[in-house]
Amino acid sequence: MLNRKKHVEYWFVALLVIVTYIDVAFYWLDLPEPEFLLLAWSFVFYVLIIMWIEIDARGRENVYLPFEYGFLVYIFGLIYIPYYFIRTRKWHGISWLIGLVVLFYLSYILKLAIYYTGL
Numbered sequence: 001m002l003n004r005k006k007h008v009e010y011w012f013v014a015l016l017v018i019v020t021y022i023d024v025a026f027y028w029l030d031l032p033e034p035e036f037l038l039l040a041w042s043f044v045f046y047v048l049i050i051m052w053i054e055i056d057a058r059g060r061e062n063v064y065l066p067f068e069y070g071f072l073v074y075i076f077g078l079i080y081i082p083y084y085f086i087r088t089r090k091w092h093g094i095s096w097l098i099g100l101v102v103l104f105y106l107s108y109i110l111k112l113a114i115y116y117t118g119l
Contacts, residue, residue: 011048016106024111046077053073081097
């Protein structure tokens, strides 16, 4: 049976592929972008990253977990996400952050590729 961390990762990848496909397909077919979907995806992306950090932090001994850890991570997530990756993964944490930014903007990157290739 899969552990909870893997479940969050699989949901993250599945939703990323679905939202990116829908957004790029709408752009390619010259339909208006589904603004609600993109707004909801921004929120879901944030929540899934925070859920993954909460689960990942439980397995690490170098991360202090106060009682209200989950609440604090959701409130201060934009500050805590870079801190967590750099603290737990040292220099590899920077590549994780760059990867997260690329994943967040993947649909925009693909739309730029479609625009510049003339498809």
